[in-house]
Amino acid sequence: MTDAPRDREEHYVNPASFEPGIEVPLTAEQERYYQAGQWTIIWWKFRRHRLALASGVLLLAFYLIVLFAEFVAPYNLHSRNTQHIHAPPQALHLFHEGEFIGPFVYGYDYRLNMQNLQREYVPNPEKVQPLRFFCSGDSYEFWGLFEADLHLVCAAEGGTLFLAGTDRLGRDMFSRIIYGARVSMTIGLIGVALTFVLGLLFGGLAGYYGGLVDEAVQRAIEILRSFPTIPLFMTLSAILPVTWSPILVFFGISIILALLEWPDLARAVRSKLLSLREEDFATAAQLMGASPLRIIGRHLLPSFTSHLIASASLAIPTMILAETALSFLGLGLRPPVTSWGVLLTEAQNINVVALYPWLMLPVVPVILVVLAFNFLGDGLRDAADPYK
Template structure:
C-alpha cells in the first residue's frame, strides 16, 4: 500500500485574516463587559422592575426628608378640624385659572349619629404655597431646626389632602413621617436575617456533620411555631419601660431572628451540591480557606436566589411590623409607623363614618408590590441561564 504525500494531510494554504468573522460593535461591547454591566443591561429590559425601583427610591427619598416634604409637623393638632375629610386640589375657580388651591370647610355636627360633617365652601379659596417657609417649625432628624417646606398650608387655611384623625392631625403628613420607621425596619430586619441565613446555611451545607444536624434542628424548631403568635409573644416580652428607639430596634431584631430559617435552608441545599463541583475542589487544592471558598466561589454561584430572597423578605418584614403595631403589640406611640396609624382603624364605627382612616394601608400595598416586582427583575438579571 503506497503512502500518500504529506501535502495530502497538511493544508498548504496560508492563513487569511480576512476570512475571520469580525464582531459587530454591539457584540464586542457585550463580550468585553463585566458581569455587573451585563446584569444592569438585563435588568433595564424588565420595565416593571425598573419603575418599581424608581418608586421605591422616591419613597425612601421622601422618608429621608420627611420634615421638608410633610406640610404639617408630626404632632401638630388642628382642634377645629377633627375627622376632617380629604380636601381636593383644584386649579380653576369659576372658569378662571388660579393655580393649585383648596376650598375651605363649613362644619356642622349631625345630632342623629354625632358625625362631624364638613362641606366645601366655594367662597373660601385657599391658594397653596410651594417651596416656602411656614409657622410649622421642625428639627430635621432631631438635630437641625428649620421651617422650610415643599408645600405649605394656606395662610389662615387648611390643606388636608388625606383628611385628619381623631385629634385633628394631618394623616398625609403622619404617613410621610411613618414611612421613615416602616421602610427602615424592613432593611434592618433583612440585614440580620440575611447574615444569619447565609452564615448558618453556608456552614451547614459546606461542612455537614454535626453542624448540619444542629442547624437543621434549629430550623425545624423555629418553623414548628405558628408565626403570628410567636411574633406576638416575643413582642409582648419587650419591657414597657424601654424607650421608643429601644422598642424599634427590639422589633427589628425579632423580625430578623425569626426570618432566617427559610434562607438558611435554601443556602444549605445549594451548597450541598456545589461543594462537590470541580471548581470547589480546585480552590481547596490551591489552599483557599473555607471562608474564601464559601464567600468567593459558592455563594456568588446562586446570587440570583439570594437577591430575590432579600428583596422579597423586606415587604414581609414591613407587613410583620404593620400587623404587630395594628394589634397593639409592636411599635407604640409616640413612634409613628404605618402600623401605628392603622391601629386607629380598629374602631369599626369610626371607619364607617370616616373611611379615610384606612388610607395608611395604601403605601403598605404599594411598597409590597414594588418590592415583589423589583425582586423578579433582579432575579432574572442575576440568573446566568437567562
C-alpha cells in the same frame, strides 16, 4: 451609554458557517457586548424589564421621602387642629370657575349635626386656598439634628391642607403617613440585613460542612419553626422593657423579626451549597488552600446570586407586612412611635371606618411598596440569572 444588544443569540457568530482559517471580525456592537463586565450586562438586561424599572423608581422616591420626611410633610407629626377633628380629605384643584389659579383646595364650612352629633364638613367654593411651596410652617427637628421650619408645600395663610383628612385628634393623616414611612420602610431593611447575616452564616456552615454541623443547624431551625408565630412574637415583645425609648423599641422589633425569618433563608442556602460544594471549581479552590470562608464567600455564594436577590426582594415586603400587621394588632410598635401599622390601629372599629373611611389610607402605601418590591425582585432575578 448606547442601547445594549437585545439578545446574545442575535450577535452570535457561528464558526461552522465560515471556512477554516478565515478570521471573521466582530462588529462594534458585538465587541462592546462581549467586552462588557458582569454588572454592565446585568444593567442592560434589567433596563428591558420596564415594570421592574418603574418599581425601582417608585421605591427610590419613597426612600427619598423617608430621608426628608420633615420637609415633605405639610405639618409636624404631632400638630393638632382641634377645629378640624375627623375632617375629610381636601381635593386638589387647578381651575376655579374656568380660571387657572394653580394648585389650591377649597376651605371647609363646619357644623355639628345635633341629631346624630356628627361633625359635618362641606367644601365652600368661596374659600379658595392656594398652596404655597418652599414655605415656612410648623417647626421641626430634622433627624433630631437642628431646628427648621421649611416645608415643601403649605396651606394658604389661615387655611388648611388635609390631603388625606385628619384623625380623632385633628392631626393631618398625610403628614403622619409620610412620617410613618420612615419606620415601616427602614424596619424592613434592618430586619433583612440581620436575616441575611444569620441565614448566610448558619445556612453556609450547614451546607458546606454537613454532618454534625448540618444536623445541629437543622434541628435548631425545626425547633424554632415549631413555635406558633404570633404567640412567639408576643413573648419576645413582652421581653422588651417598658422603659426603653422608641428608638430602642424600633431596633428590638427589627431584631425579633430577623430572628423569626432567618430559618427560611438558611434552608435555601444550605440546599444550594450541598450541591455546589461538589463542583470542580469548589474542589480546585480547596486544593489550592483556600479557607472555608473564602470558598463560601467568593465561590459558592456568588453562584446563586439571583436566588439571593429574589430572597431579599421578597424578605423586605414580608418584614413590612409583618410590622404592619403586628402593630395593627397591638403586638408590635406602639405610640408615640408612628408607623403605617400604628396608624391603622384607628381603623380597627368597623363603625369608625364606615364614618371616616380615610383612616384606611395608610394601607395604600403598604400595597404600593409591597408590589414594587415584588416587581423589582423579578427584574433583578432575571437580570442576574446567567441562564437568561
